[in-house]
Amino acid sequence: MNTHHAFPHPLGATLTPDGCNFSVHHSSSFPLSLIIFNDDGTYNEHPFTEEYGSIKYTFIDNITKDTAYGFKIIQDKKALLLLDPYAKALKNTPHYDVPYTAEQSWVLAQSLVVDDTFDWQETPKPMISRSETILLETHVKGFTLLNPKVDTKVRGTYLGLADPANIAHLKHQGITSIQLLPVAACMHEPHLLEMNMVNYWGYNPISFMAPDPRYARNDAVTELKTAIRELHKNNIEVILDVVYNHTAEGGDGGVTFNLKGLDQDYYLHHHGKYTNYTGCGNTLDITHQPSLNLVMDTLRYWVEQYHIDGFRFDLAATLGREYDQFNPNNAFFKAVAQDPILQKVKLIAEPWDIGPNGYQVGQFPDGWNECSDKFRDTTKSFWRGEQNYLKSMATRLMGSRDLVSASRWPHKLPVNYVSYHDGFTLQDLVSYKERHNLANGEENRDGHGDNRSDNYGVEGPTDNPRVIALREKQKRNMVTTLLFSFGIPHLLAADACSHTQQGNNNAYCQDSDISWVNWDLDETALEFKRWLSDMIQARQTHMVPVINAFSGTSRSKQKVAWYTPEGSNMTHADWHGAESLCLHLNIYDGTKELLILINQSNIPTRFELPKPKQHSRWSLVCNTQHTQVTSKHAVVDYSLSPLSIAIFNAE
Known part of the structure; x- marks a missing residue:
């Protein structure tokens, strides 16, 4: 041990030629020590030799890449291993047998020391303008797992995204930016584990920095960077869907993976209980300096070390919260706006949460593009045939200027969409009147009740040519509205293949063919796929110049x-x-x-x-x-x- 080389910042494990620095914010009453694992599974315990305010840190000689480590506390008289909140890689895929025990923590909570060195081969970032951006939301595994043109060895993995067949598909479709459902390591909720199911979408983070090992063949860090590099070589951006509104530790009585054991004030509290503005048991408190630092540090890390082009923030209203109020001028937004790294990337907000004053569409600062649920609802209602929606449709076509002035375009263009991961696919919007979520194990109670969908006479699949023709036209109507409206169009990857989730509008726990994109296309689906590609090109040719001309002072x-x-x-x-x-x-x-x-x-x-x-x-x-x-x-x-x-x- 060499205290001379120890330093408090950055937090986490920082590799040097001489060894590794370990630093962690810790203000709980639980005694804390550092655990270094040996290759044979044994470990050595080390004290933190230095302090800087609430930061404990130490330097350990001769530590190398891939060394496993964790932070030990004593809780309820048991030795519990904590996962480093700044972990850059996990040794094991997150999983445990309910109930979570201290013994299980010594497997689950092992972080890996990472060498950030990577050969980017001088690949430039695409830097697609907002007016030209075509967003494609997709899941790493589900997008390529069943694609017969993708190499069998990489289907369903990070490397599958970079497979030549997948890149050829993206380019042929005219996609400029893929928006990945969360790739930060996720922990499955206890009720899912009890049913032998998983949080497939990934919206329950256990670590903000570490890519989920589920989608790697061997090395999640290197493989995800490789995928991003190859996509960048083909002028395709990578946007990450990130979850900073809550963590996987749940609410009162929930498990302790890391933050709860290090500092109770990472989370919002009301009257001594965890505040649940997210529906997930807890709410991260961004007004707490260590929480703000954690979010900002991890965002910068993704941009600097993974060359990420932007972020979509889940339940982003939470990040603007000062308890029950939303403040567009709060510390988080100011920190992002002045950050020289984050100033250069796309920032997309899901502008609501479930707490008081949680609906904040149109209220985010400059530089933030907001998902427009009003566009979604109006478009679906209008084409379903509901009356008195023409005026609202005109407003949405013109970029929802009732919410954001065109003087703030293009940096405030709305993100328009019809289908998203949470809801019906485009195919199901025209095939089902009701949700069919029984496979989720919640007696069809979960998922949206207000889908604004129609089946045009038959619930689900049909051979009736009249019904099929009407469904296909309605798909074209909604997509044409999307592509020729003022805004950034957001498409669901499954929709290019006319994928059905069998009427499931909340497939968050379906790691199955319900969620995996079906690439076995009949002639009708192939026709729609070709049409969609041509329409995206038509938008870039005809609509983009109009958007640019109607933006800012030239409008x-x-x-x-x-x-x-x-x-x-x-x-x-x-x-x-x-x-x-x-x-x-x-x-x-x-x-x-x-x-x-x-x-x-x-x-x-x-x-x-x-x-x-x-x-x-x-x-x-x-x-x-x-x-x-x-x-x-x-x-x-x-x-x-x-x-x-x-x-x-x-x-």
Whole structure:
């Protein structure tokens, strides 16, 4: 042991040529010591020789990469091993037999010393602009496990993401950014362990820095970095879904993995009990300095050491909490805004939690893009045929400027979506009226009740060609609305393959073919996959220039007009009860123009088209009645089929 080389920052295990520094925040009453494991499973116990405020630290000579370690406390007269909150890798995949015991902790809580050195081969980060970003949400395992084109040795792993077949699929679809469901090590909830199930989605973190060993063949750290490097080589960004609102330690009476044993104030408390604004038993208290440090340090680590391009924050309203109130000017947002590392990455908020004042859509600071549940609900309700949604649909098409001014675009463009991991897939939105979650073991009580879905006459799969055709058109309607609205489109990876979760809208515990993307596509699914690829390209060609022109200070030069099908300007009265309209977007008085025709009615509607400013005719980009993206021309009028949307371009 050499105290001369010990240092308090950074926290965690920091490898040097001489050994390793171990540092941890500790303010609980439980005595703390360092445990270093030998290769044969025996261990040595070391005291922390130095203190700096609440930080305990020491330096151990001759420690090398992959050395296992942990922090020992005495709790209830038992020796409990704690997992380092700053652990960069775990020796074992997190799992235990309920109830959790001190004896089990000595296996579960072993962290590994990591050498951060990695050959990035001078690969630049893609740096995709927000207006060009196409987000694809996916699960590491479920995305590639059943893909027959992916090498069998890497299916369902980090390396599977970098497989040439997977990258070819992403590029062909036009995806710019994949958003990975949580890859930070996750612990399964006790009730799932008792049912021999898992938290498949990963929203129950046991460690904020360590990639989950579940998705690695051998070395999670190196394999995840390799996947990111190869995706970057192909100009594809990697966004991480991160969970900083709670941890896997649960609430009152829950287990102790690390934070509870080190400092009770990591979590919010009300009257001596854990505050549960997350539905997971506890709520991380970001007003507590060590908690804020932990979040900020881990975010920077992902960016600096994994070259992550951005983050999607689960229940992000929690991060802005000052107990019962949300404050967009709180310390966390200020810390992120001034951080030279985090200033450069995308920040996406799920702008709510379940606590008081938890719904904060539109309230996040500049630099944060927010998921728009209003876009989701309006789009689904409108195309399902619900009346009096036309005005709301127009608002969502134009980027929800009732929530965020276009003066704050593109850095505040909403993240628009129809399907997300929590809810029905796109295929199930048009195939099921009711959720079917019995496989989750909660008697179908879990999951959203308000799905705004329809089955069009048959619940679930059908061979009826009329029903299939209507379902496919409704899928095209919702995706076209998504891609030709102002915002950042968010797609679910399973939707490109028309994947069904068999009506399960809360598949968080389904590590099964319910969640694994089915790549065995029939002709209908292949047709939709081709159509989606063409539509994403059409968005990049036709919609992105419009978004850029309508953003920031240049927006005042652009023109928006709303027309009735007869070609007259929409009046106040027209907005009530109408089922069809025409949106005319005009850049720089005719440099580029778009028309969006919408017919929600059950009969064909003939539209009188406005004359282009500088061109003789309009060119049809798509009509959702058809399965091809086209370039046909129209002159002065156009007949749009029932329940359809058409896009025209002139430039």
